[in-house]
Amino acid sequence: MYKILKKRILAPNICLMEVLAPRVASSARPGQFIIVRVGEKGERVPLTICDHDPAAGSVTIVTQRVGASSRKIFTLEEGESFVDFVGPLGMPSEFIHEDDESLRKKKYLFVAGGLGTAPVYPQVKYLHQKGVHVEVIIGAKTRDLVIMEDEMRQVADRIYICTEDGSYGFKGLVTAKMKGLLDNGTRYDQAVAIGPMIMMKFVTLIAREYNLPLIVSMNTLMVDGTGMCGACRVTVGGQTRFACVDGPEFDAYQVDFDEAMRRQSMYKTQETAADHKCKIGLGND
C-alpha cells in the first residue's frame, strides 16, 4: 500500500498528491511516469511524476478528473492509500544525458496545455538547477484552471500565461502565444510541449514553421506500462514504438498525431459504440 501523505486541490478538477513510495522516489527522473491503481478492481492509470523527494521517500502526482478511474483517484484523501504505485516508468527526458556545459548554452521553451503544466514542472526544475535559461507558456481555458503558477515562477526564467477566455494573462491559445514570441524574433534552441494531443499536434505545426526542434510527451492508452501489451503503440518516423518503454517523449516531427488521437479514443468514442457491440467498458461513466 502506498500512503497519500498530502493532498491539495489545485483547480476544481485537478488535485496534487504526495505519495509515499520510497523506491520510486529514489530513482525518478524528469520525463518519467508511474502507474497507480485504486482498489482491487482498479484500472492501471499512468500519471507523470511531477516531483520527488528521495529523503522523504515521496513522489508528487497531479491528477485531472476526466473519467471513472481518475475520479476514483480524486476521491482518495490524505492518509488513504493506493493499492499499487509502480515506477518510474518510461525513458527519462533526453536532456539528462547532456553535459551541463552544452545544456547551459541552450535556451528552452516549454509549452504546457491545461494539466500539462504538472508534467512540465519537473523538467523545468531540473534545467533550472543546471543553470539553463527556460521559458514556459502555460495555457488554460480560464483563470481557475491555471495550476502550479507559483511553483513554476520559482524555476522558470519567464512564464507566459494564456487563457482562452482572457480571464488571466494573454487571451488565446498557447499556439498563438508561441507564434507571437517566435515572430518577435525570440530564438529558442529546443522546445518541449506537453498537453492534450490536439494541442501538441498544433504546436508541432508551428515549431516546424520556425524550424524549432520539438519534443512531445505521448499520453497514449496504457495497460501494463512495461512493454508487454502494445496498447500504447504510436507510429514515430513510420515505425511502431511503445510509448511506455520507448517514450513517452518523442521527436514531435516524427509522430503520427492523427493516428495517436484516434487510438486514444478506442475505448471511448460514442460513434463506435453505436456500430460495435461492446460487452463491457464503454458505459462505465
Add this chain to the structure above:
Amino acid sequence: MTKNIRVPVREQDPKARTVNFEEVSYGYNAEEAFLEASRCIQCKNPKCVAGCPVNIQIPRFIKAVLDGDMPGAASIIAQDSSLPAVCGRVCPQESQCEGACIMGIKNEPISIGKLERYVADWARKNNFSTVTKAVPNGKKVAVIGSGPAGLACATDLAKAGCDVTIFEALHKPGGVLVYGIPEFRLPKEEVVEYEIGQVQKLGVKIECNVVVGRTVTIDQLFDKEGFNAIFVGSGAGLPKFMGIPGENFNGVVSANEFLTRSNLMVAYRPDSDTPIYVGQRVAVVGGGNVAMDAARTALRLGAGVTIVYRRTEKEMPARVEEVHHAKEEGVAFRMLTNPVAVLGNEKGWVTGLRCIRMELGEPDESGRRRPVEIPGSEFDIVCDVAIIALGTSSNPLIARTTPGLTMNRYNGIVADEKGITSRSGVFAGGDVVTGAATVILAMGAGRQAAKSILEYLGV
C-alpha cells in the same frame, strides 16, 4: 472399461461453457483416478519420466495413487515440481510425458497430466503441505520475475535456506500464469494463488510493483541491498506484430493486451474498472496456445471467432486439448491462410483482414513444412476486432541496464544450460533465455539455476 483407452475426464458442456469463465475440465474423482492409475504397467525403464522436463517420478506417484497413499503421491511429485496443479493442467503432455508413455504405442497413453492434477488438487483440498522451513544459511538471493521460472528457482533456494526475495513488475505475482492463461484453463484464486502461497510459506518474500532496470537496477541490488546472487526469470513478454499495413487501426490488439485485460485486470467481470473491447466478429492470427486462449476468451465475451493460421492443423503449436476444446466451443479455423493487410474504415476502425492462401512447401529448420503463398489467391475476412498472437520476444530492459550481461539477437539473455550468464553472480532461465516456451521448461530452468546459485554461493 478396457485397459486400452483412457478414463475420460468430465468436462463442462461445450455450449454451457461458452458463456462462462469457469474451468472447462473437472478433473478426475477418486474412482476415475484409481481406474486410470491402474492402466499404468509400472515400466522398469519408464519412458514417461525421461519425457518430462523435470523428470517427475511418474510410475512411483501413480503407484501411490493406486495404493490410496495420497500424501505419498503428493510428496513424490513435490520432489521435482513446485507447481503440480498448474503443470497437470497446462503442460503439453502429448509431446512430453504422455507422448513418451509406452502404452501410447499401441493404445492410449496414461493420462499422466490428469493424474498429476488429481494429486495436486487433493493436496490443496486436504491442506496437505510438503512445505518445511529450512535452517537459514545467511545468503540473500534476489529473483526477478514471479513466473514459473522465478517461482521454481525461489522454491529450491528457500528449501536450501537462502533468504529469497522475488521482485515482480506487475501488481500480482505469477507471470503468464496470471496475465496470460485464462481462468477457464487455470483457475487463479483456487490454483495459482494457492501454489504461490505455498512458495511464500517457505519464507520467500514477494515484492510487487518493482520493475528491475527502472525501479532498481541489478547493480543496486548487489551493492546497496546486499544480495549475494540474482536470478533473472523475466520471461518473454514483448508482443510481436506483423508489420503489415493497417496494423494500428483501432480494434487491432496483441493477444497479450487482450488477455492481460481479461485475466490480470479481470475485465471479463462487469465490476472491473478496466474495459475490454470485443466486437462481434473477431479474427485471431496465430496457431499457438496464446491464439487459442485469446479466441476462447473472445468467444466467451460474446463474439464469433475465426482463427487464421498459415500452416495446417498438424503444425499448430497449441496443445491438442486446447484445439479440440476450441473446436467444440465453435471457434472457426481458417488454415493455410496468412494476413497481408489489415483493412479499416474512414474512422480508423478495423473492418477486416486481407489474406492470402498458402500451401506447404519444403520443411524448414524447425522440420515443419514451410508455408508458401499461392499467387493471386487474396481474399478478405470480415472482422471488427483482430487479435495478433504471433509470439513474443524478451523485454530488453534488464539486459540494457545491466553492464556485462550478454544478450542474444532476440534480446534474450545468453545463459548456458546451468543458467550461468556472462556476468558473475547473475543467473537466468525460462522464456527470457529460450524465448517463449512452456511452463514446465521454465520451471526446469529455474531449478537448474537454483542448483548453480547454491554452488556459486558455496552452500
